[in-house]
Structures are given as structure tokens and as C-alpha cells.
Amino acid sequence: MNKLSVRHLIGIRGLCENDIELIFQAAKEFKEVINRPIKKVPSLRDLTIANLFFENSTRTRLSFELAQKRLSADVVSFSAGSSSVKKGETLVDTVNNILAMKVDLVVMRHPHPGAPQFLANKVDTIIVNAGDGTHEHPTQALLDAFSLQEKLGTLVNKNIAIIGDIRHSRVAISNILCLKLLGANVRVCGPKTLIPKHIQSMGVTVSHNLDETLAWCDVANMLRIQQERQESQGVSYFPSLREYASSFGLNKARLDKLDNEIVIMHPGPINRGVEITSDVADSQHAIILDQVENGVAVRMAVLYLLASMQ
């Protein structure tokens, strides 16, 4: 099959292994394109894309915009802070207005889980989820898995640890689904309060001990504490950031104790000194900037494949 099995990219849930292979194959080709002196191809010349960001973002939004421009699409973007959403307009009305301006594809980020699916049911356009609350962030998981395959060859039977605020992380959910589909063993690690009770039903193991987890894994994906989501609930999940860092922060002393070298990842934005120290984030074991570079190629692949289903 050389076509995706889905019309929208709402989540990794719903994709099959063949979809992921297709995306990675296209991403490899697009990565070559963006490393040429002329980084642009005309593939989406006839397409108009709207980026609707109802929640803050820097790198995901830039990455999508660059991907779209490299494919020669016409692009319009808005963020909620400067839009009529603040004046009480509903999500469907906002989007219908944009679609009346003849937009073919919408990339959206929204604080509410399920918002992209809701929209896909209501409007006749392709929807790409750029992160919906604590639910899914499919392009992040795809670019993470693509970066790991590039580094490790295959993910089959590789031990991958996702460490930190699992409870509030759409990156964790999408990564677990994607890595499991590609045959990896996945473990989540963090304080008990930041790991949801049902997580084992996703086929992962759970640990509350970072040093033990580091000794087990080939890859450590360090996640940010989602303080904005914790604060909005008025709840504190651990005593202090300092205490969190001493139990669950990755630092050089911890890495030096290991027998094997491990690959270190982070989706960004990094809180240096909390989940990861600067020397580790900037070390040669970290593939954080490869993730960013691959993000553009993987998003080009997703947009290209979805648009060619029309």
C-alpha cells in the first residue's frame, strides 16, 4: 500500500505500521531536500494551509510552517491570544470562517483533548493534530521514532524509557503507541503522582527509580514537568522542583555510573537543571537537535501524504 489508511492525522491511535513506514520513507526523501542548497519543492503548490494554534507553541508551529513553505503551500497562521476566540467565538465558527476563505488543510493545537477529532467530524477539510491537551501529539511521536530509527537502525526489542511527567504528557501517550507499534519495549518512569494508574494497560512497564531505569534502557526520553497544566488544576504533584530534580533529573553523575552509553532525547522546551542538566542536554549522547531537524522532514511527509489522498 502506498497510501495512508487515514484521511486526517488525529493521533497515532488509528495508524497502522504501514502508515508509519510510508511516512518515514517520505521523510527520508524530504530530509534530503531540506539539506540541499535549494530547500524547496513544488509538491503542495496548489494547497492552502491554516495553522490554528489555540495553545502556545514555538518549535512545533515553526516546524509546521517551515515544512509547509518547503513544500510551496500557501500558509496562514494564527494563535488564540490574538484571535476572536477571546471574544467568545466557538471553535467550529472560527474554523468555518477560515474554511470559507478556501483553506484545504488545518493544522491545529488546542488545550482540550478531542478538539481535532471534533472538528474533523464537523468540517470538510483535512485536520492535522499538533497537540490536543493531554491527549496526543502524533507528529512529535513520529519525529521521535524516526530520529531513533536513524540512530539505532531498528526499534524492535530496543528498551526505551520515557521519564518525567507522564500524567500530563501527550508526547508520552503518542510515543508509547508509536514505539509499541514499531516493536520496542517501553517503560515509563517518574514519581507515583505523575504516572496514571491505567498506564500499564498500554503495554508498558512502570518504575519509580531513575537509576534502575537508566541501567535498563537503550534510550531515555526526558519529559518536561508540565507546570502550566498542574497549576491550572491548583494541585502540586511533588514537594519542590529541587526535590524532583534530585530524584528524577538526568545529570552527568548518573550517566557516568552506567556500563552502556544511552541515547538521550527531549521534545523541548527544556527546563535546564530540572529534568536534565545542561552538560547532558548539550552532550554528544543527546539527539535533541536531530529531533528538531527531523521534525521538519517528518511534517513535510505527513502533509504531503495526507494532501495526496484528496
Ligand code: NCD
Ligand atoms: C511538547 C508539547 O507541546 O506537548 N513540546 C513540543 O511539542 N515541542 C512537550 C512539552 O511541552 O513539554
